Amino acid sequence: KQEVTQIPAALSVPEGENLVLNCSFTDSAIYNLQWFRQDPGKGLTSLLLIQSSQREQTSGRLNASLDKSSGRSTLYIAASQPGDSATYLCAVRGGNQFYFGTGTSLTVIP
Amino acid sequence: NAGVMQNPRHLVRRRGQEARLRCSPMKGHSHVYWYRQLPEEGLKFMVYLQKENIIDESGMPKERFSAEFPKEGPSILRIQQVVRGDSAAYFCASSPGTAVIVEQYFGPGTRLTVT
Numbered sequence: 001k002q003e004v005t006q007i008p009a010a011l012s013v014p015e016g017e018n019l020v021l022n023c024s025f026t027d028s029a030i031y032n033l034q035w036f037r038q039d040p041g042k043g044l045t046s047l048l049l050i051q052s053s054q055r056e057q058t059s060g061r062l063n064a065s066l067d068k069s070s071g072r073s074t075l076y077i078a079a080s081q082p083g084d085s086a087t088y089l090c091a092v093r094g095g096n097q098f099y100f101g102t103g104t105s106l107t108v109i110p
Numbered sequence: 111n112a113g114v115m116q117n118p119r120h121l122v123r124r125r126g127q128e129a130r131l132r133c134s135p136m137k138g139h140s141h142v143y144w145y146r147q148l149p150e151e152g153l154k155f156m157v158y159l160q161k162e163n164i165i166d167e168s169g170m171p172k173e174r175f176s177a178e179f180p181k182e183g184p185s186i187l188r189i190q191q192v193v194r195g196d197s198a199a200y201f202c203a204s205s206p207g208t209a210v211i212v213e214q215y216f217g218p219g220t221r222l223t224v225t
Binding site: 004034036041042043044045046049089091095096097098099100101102103 | 116143145150151152153154155158165166168169201213214215216217218219221
């Protein structure tokens with residue numbers, strides 16, 4: 001059974017810092033990996049989708065990498081802003097469903 | 111193009127009542143997924159449906175929970191005889207097809223509170 005872990009559970013950084021969020025998964029037989037952002041009381045906003053054949057994806061200040069063989073992904077956020085404060089979720093697709101981690105709660109301090 | 115719609119956004123039920131959660135997928139999407147997010151836990155897959163067909167219900171509790179996606183109208187997640195442990199956020203996602211490379215697009219969720 002796929003298990004997805006995200007470390008750290010919470011992170012607080014000053015505005016302007018670059019940061020890395022980590023995601024690990026136990027079964028490397030995945031189709032793709034998706035990073036989401038969840039604001040308090042809200043739904044999920046898709047940030048980046050990486051197919052299993054890809055190594056990384058970039059969108060603006062975000063860069064996500066995937067190392068399927070080692071079961072790891074990282075989300076890099078450059079020049080963090082207070083508006084980046086949210087919970088970041090990693091999800092891997094195996095079969096019909098996504099398996100989610102419990103998220104990293106990010107606070108960017110102005 | 112409207113995104114995935116869920117209603118109601120908040121639902122309060124007393125123990126023993128029924129809860130009906132609705133999900134309208136994005137236009138052109140014929141595949142719907144339901145997930146549950148318990149307090150302090152990650153999202154857990156419940157069920158995957160196509161129009162008039164349940165594809166995978168491996169995450170659904172064996173009793174009291176059912177889901178449908180009729181030919182016309184929204185997908186419905188139904189919880190009978192709710193208990194306090196059913197209090198959670200229920201999210202619906204949709205996708206345009208079965209290809210595993212496609213993204214799932216999530217709705218805003220329905221927050222169910224059982225009193």
